[in-house]
Amino acid sequence: MNNKPVDVGDPDRLYTVTGGRSEADDTFDLVTLIVSECEPTAGMQSEHVRILELCRHPTALVEVSAELKMPITVVRILLGDLHDMGRISARHPRAAASVASLPETALLQEVLHGLRNL
Amino acid sequence: MGSATSELPSQRTPLADDAETGLKIVVVGGFGVGKTTLVRSVSEIRPLNTEEVMTQAGQGVDETAGVERKTTTTVAFDFGRISLNQRMVLYLFGAPGQERFWFLWDRLFSGTLGAVVLVDTRRMQDSWYAIDRLEHHKTPFVVAVNRFDGDESRFSLQEIRQALALGDHVPMVDCDARVRASGKEVLITLVDHLYAMALSQERTP
Numbered sequence: 270m271n272n273k274p275v276d277v278g279d280p281d282r283l284y285t286v287t288g289g290r291s292e293a294d295d296t297f298d299l300v301t302l303i304v305s306e307c308e309p310t311a312g313m314q315s316e317h318v319r320i321l322e323l324c325r326h327p328t329a330l331v332e333v334s335a336e337l338k339m340p341i342t343v344v345r346i347l348l349g350d351l352h353d354m355g356r357i358s359a360r361h362p363r364a365a366a367s368v369a370s371l372p373e374t375a376l377l378q379e380v381l382h383g384l385r386n387l
Numbered sequence: 388m389g390s391a392t393s394e395l396p397s398q399r400t401p402l403a404d405d406a407e408t409g410l411k412i413v414v415v416g417g418f419g420v421g422k423t424t425l426v427r428s429v430s431e432i433r434p435l436n437t438e439e440v441m442t443q444a445g446q447g448v449d450e451t452a453g454v455e456r457k458t459t460t461t462v463a464f465d466f467g468r469i470s471l472n473q474r475m476v477l478y479l480f481g482a483p484g485q486e487r488f489w490f491l492w493d494r495l496f497s498g499t500l501g502a503v504v505l506v507d508t509r510r511m512q513d514s515w516y517a518i519d520r521l522e523h524h525k526t527p528f529v530v531a532v533n534r535f536d537g538d539e540s541r542f543s544l545q546e547i548r549q550a551l552a553l554g555d556h557v558p559m560v561d562c563d564a565r566v567r568a569s570g571k572e573v574l575i576t577l578v579d580h581l582y583a584m585a586l587s588q589e590r591t592p
Binding site for chain 1: 399401402403404406407408409410411429435436437438439440441461466468469470471472475476477478480494495496497498500527567571574575578579581582584585586588589
C-alpha cells in the first residue's frame, strides 16, 4: 500500500485521477461550500470517498483541495463529477454582477459586524 | 516566516451546517513580508496550504499527443478562515505577489471582496507590482505596513504613500501581523473602505 499523498508535482498522476482531463470550468468557486448528499459506497473512486467524508459538514472547495493535497483544478473536476451524479450539493457565493462591481452594503455591514465581534 | 502547513492528522473544525455564503479577501505581498503570519493571527483554523497548477498546451495540439509539450506552472498559497456568523464564512488567502501568480488571479480570486497589500518598508519595491496588478483588475485594496521589530527607519505612512505613488483614496494602516487585534483592524479597514465605496455607488444611480 502506498500511503503517501498524491504527488501534486506530477501532472500525469493527476490526469489519472481525473480520467485524463486537465481543464475544469469555473462553476465551483474557491469558496463554494460543498455538502455531501450521500455516504460513500463500495467501489467508489478513493478521491470521491474522501470528498464525501470531508463534506458531511459544509466545506469550501479550497479546504477540500488542501485536505486532498490536490490542485484546485483537479478538485474542480472531481466535484463536477460528484455534482453531476447528485452526490454533493454546492452553495455558491453570491455572484457579483460584473468583475468590478461592489457587493451590497447590507452584505458588507454583516461582514463588518462579524469582524468587530472577533 | 514560511508557510505553516499542518502535516498533523488534521483536526478539522467543521463549519456550521447552516453555512451558506463563502467570501474571499486576499492578502498580497512579497516573500517574507508576513502574509502567513497575518492570516494565522486572525484565522480560526491553522492556516492550510494548497496550490493551483496551470497547464498550458500548444494551441490546437491534441490532448494526448501534446503531453510532452505542456508547460506547467504551479502557484502555492495558504489560507485561513473566519466564521463571521452561522451563515457567512470569510476565507483569507495569503498570495505571493510574483508575476506568474497574476495569470491565475481570475481563476482563483474573481469575486473577491478586496485585497490587503502587506508592505515591508525595507522592500517597498516588492509592492509596486502587486499594486499595479490590483488596479488593473479593479480590485479594491488597502495598504497595511507591517512594522517589524527592526523597522528602524519608521517611514511615516505619508512617506510610504508617496514612495508607492498611492492615490489619497487608498486607505493605509500600520499593523503588527503577529497580533490578532492588529490583523483584525486591517480587515476592518478594508471592509470599511469597501462599504464607503459601495455606499457612494448605491447613491449614484
